[in-house]
Amino acid sequence: MQKDIKHQFTFSQSPETVWGYLTNSELLAQWLMPNDFKPIVGHKFQFGAKPKLKFGFDGRIYCEVLEIVPYKKLAYSWKGGLSKENPSLNSTVIWTLTPTDSGTILTLEHKGFKGIKNYLAYIIMNKGWAKIGKRLFKQLLIIRLCTCYIRNY
Template identity: 50%
Template sequence: MKRDLVIKWHFPHAPEKVWECLTNPELVSQWLMKNDFKPVVGHQFQFHSKPLPKMGWDGIVYCEVLEVILNQRLVYTWKGGPRPGVIGLDTLLTWTLTPDGDGTRLVLEHSGFKGLKNIFSSIFMESGWKKGITRRMIQILNEMPGA
């Protein structure tokens, strides 16, 4: 049993602005979670949020940057579990940016959800990607200089 998410957006902003929103750790903390991200291949970083022990999550997403193509593509691992060293979720996030008319087409592929428990996690995460995350990203993009 496996599930992958593919979520597509169109933002009326240049790819450079959308890229900044995806790669500036201060901005990422505003629309996603607190983090120590750097857009450098090999950089290991973490996202931090409120733990959800009943869902087997300690509130930390363990990540490693695998690919960076300026203003076009960002790939990193996305792993989590009930405590450090115990990983129950091992997935991959791929952000792809494409110039599209007056703005940017952004595609998120969150792949590798395996097993019933992680399928349920993917449903929860998909809702977050489509609703709250989208709303917060739009707000940040609209507030950026030159927006």
């Protein structure tokens, strides 16, 4: 059994603006998690979160940038569990940006929830990604409102 997560988010901002929130470490930390991300294929980085030991999670997500197509696609590995050496979840996150007349459609795919051992992680992360997408929406909305205010000032 394998489960995959897929969510789509629609933004009024351009793909270039949304891309910045996916690839700039400081902006990424505002809506996702603290990290040491760099947009370089092969770069190994980590996200930091609150440990949930009773769920088999040490609070670290170990990642490596797998693919970059500027303003269109970003993919990285996503490994987590109780240790870097023996992750219970070995998966891939793929962000795809599609320009529209009114902004950008951002598609998130999180693939690789294999077997019964990852079923709980799948349930938790499926809901978590939906919440995280809303946080990104709020960050981009704040930027839009500030920009409109400055233009009208």
